[in-house]
Amino acid sequence: MALQLGDIAPDFEADTTQGHIRFHEWLGNSWGVLFSHPKDFTPVCTTELGYMARIKPEFDKRGVKIIGLSVDPIDLHAKWADDIKETQGFAPNFPMIGDPALSIAKLYGMLPASTSGTSQGRTPADNQTVRNVFVIGPDKKIKLIMVYPMTTGRNFDEVLRVINSMQLTAKHRVATPVNWKAGEDVIIAGSVSDEEAKTIYPQGWKAPRPYIRIVPQPKGS
Structure with a gap:
């Protein structure tokens, strides 16, 4: 079953670039943005991660935690972060989840549950559906789902605008x-x-x- 608005965001444990987390525990009572990437060292995602790092203070002001996911191990994420810093001016300043077993991508319906194997040997095109933005409320329910094609960079200013609206209309x-x-x-x-x-x-x-x-x-x- 595909995740829908109002569903509880599935909980999981994972290694990230900032340590091991249990997702719901990491979120605490905050809003959260989980956004995913089909592969490390992909050009569009490189620009997205740099921009998200640059505007992270705007999310902080709204009490929103940011976390990224890419279906590669975290040691590759660390090398990718150097490229992001050099080309975009900002390195990721939020956790990046490693998902080499594809388990979280499948848990969130970004890859078919029947997908076998690991991230090794898979191309960005194999994982092109791993391009989601999930906004999650303090109640752990999914408030927004946006899915972008690989060739179109995401608009994180729009994500901020929607969060402004959702926080206002929740109050x-x-x-x-x-x-x-x-x-x-x-x-x-x-x-x-x-x-x-x-x-x-x-x-x-x-x-x-x-x-x-x-x-x-x-x-x-």
Whole structure:
């Protein structure tokens, strides 16, 4: 069964570039981003890892832990980190999971469960489906799944934007409209009746249609 939004993110133990972890224990009460790579020393992933390292302080500010995964052993990850630093200006400053047995890639549905063997001898094309971004909430449930092709670099600014929205909507009973950015107007959630909305938003709201109730982003969020 493929993982879906709302599923508990599968727990696992793994070696990483920052030591052995049990995933749920490592996450603790934080939000988390797990993003995967089909192979070490791949060009698009090299740019992604460097950029993620550069903007890691933005994730830190939001209480979000970052962890990468590549289906190669961690000793190769360490050598790859040197290339990433030299070509992108930043080396990974977050754990990188080694998955040479492909067990986590299969656990998360990124490779078929029937896949045999190890990472040795497999090409990036063999692992091209290992290009996922999972955002996981403090409740360990999967909040977002994004899957990119090998030839298209991921947009981690978009991941930050979505996290801004999810953290806001987890705290307040609102939704965010298309292309929303932090600080812009939001929509009162459909689960809030007009009567209840009047107590939450005594100043009222804009309603181009009865079901589209627009208010400023709640303060303190």
